[in-house]
Amino acid sequence: MRSRARSSAASQCILVMLAVIPLLALLAAPSPAYPQAGADRLIPLNYTRVEETVKLFASFGSRMTGYPGYYKALNYIYSCLRGLGLKVINHTYKVLVPIEEEVYVEALKPFHIRVKAYALYPNGVNPSPTPPEGFVGPLYYVGRGDLPEFDGKDVKDSIVAMEFNSQDNWLNAAKLGAKAVIFIEPNDTTYYECDKKFLETPL
Numbered sequence: 147m148r149s150r151a152r153s154s155a156a157s158q159c160i161l162v163m164l165a166v167i168p169l170l171a172l173l174a175a176p177s178p179a180y181p182q183a184g185a186d187r188l189i190p191l192n193y194t195r196v197e198e199t200v201k202l203f204a205s206f207g208s209r210m211t212g213y214p215g216y217y218k219a220l221n222y223i224y225s226c227l228r229g230l231g232l233k234v235i236n237h238t239y240k241v242l243v244p245i246e247e248e249v250y251v252e253a254l255k256p257f258h259i260r261v262k263a264y265a266l267y268p269n270g271v272n273p274s275p276t277p278p279e280g281f282v283g284p285l286y287y288v289g290r291g292d293l294p295e296f297d298g299k300d301v302k303d304s305i306v307a308m309e310f311n312s313q314d315n316w317l318n319a320a321k322l323g324a325k326a327v328i329f330i331e332p333n334d335t336t337y338y339e340c341d342k343k344f345l346e347t348p349l
Contacts, residue, residue, distance in 0.1 A: 212243045244273050251328055253285070263328065269344050281305060281325045291315030296322060311335055314342040 202222070206215035227234050244267070252260045265274050283304045288295040290312040302323035308316060310329040319327050329343070 210243060211241060212245060244268050252280075266329075266343055270347065276326070283325055285328075288319070291318050293318055311339050313339065316343065 203209070203219055206218040207213070209215045209219045224234060244265075246265050249263045249265050250260050251263045252258075268274060284300075285305050285307060286296075286299045286301055287307045288299070288301075289309060291306075291308045292315060296318065301319060304324055305326045305328060306316075306319040306324045307328045307330060308319065310332045312329075316327045316329075
């Protein structure tokens with residue numbers, strides 16, 4: 147398992163909208179029932195348009211400040227607002243962000259395979275890097291990381307694979323001496339699950 151990350155000062159750009167309500171027109175379409183919808187009537191949302199827009203943003207990849215997807219999203223929103231005739235003001239300033247350079251998980255035996263991975267957001271000031279040679283050790287799968295899942299497994303100095311939707315059970319692996327935890331991507335998750343992957347101390 148290997149991860150490389152660095153901090154970089156990237157430009158953060160805020161789009162200030164001088165008019166907000168017309169933005170709804172991006173995702174709305176006139177309804178035959180309201181051919182001349184006025185300010186006193188709601189224009190039904192075009193859910194197909196909403197879905198297409200969500201898929202478009204998802205296709206940009208990470209929209210973390212400084213990443214290519216961030217600038218794609220920024221330019222798209224800027225163009226849409228300008229297309230509505232709104233006056234858009236750019237406020238640009240510097241902000242420190244982590245830049246992921248290379249992350250992968252490599253199995254050496256019984257067969258060789260390398261899988262692309264992604265680093266979690268830094269825990270406090272710790273960007274979660276690995277040494278240049280990476281982490282090497284036996285790999286154990288522990289499901290959702292409940293303590294009974296560790297029975298019979300010598301996880302000290304090992305690498306633990308765990309379901310992402312496991313709340314803060316990754317701490318069980320840390321307490322038992324694991325070198326690293328690999329979270330397995332779920333089909334869906336919640337903000338609560340994401341929040342449980344961080345501490346107030348930079349562990």
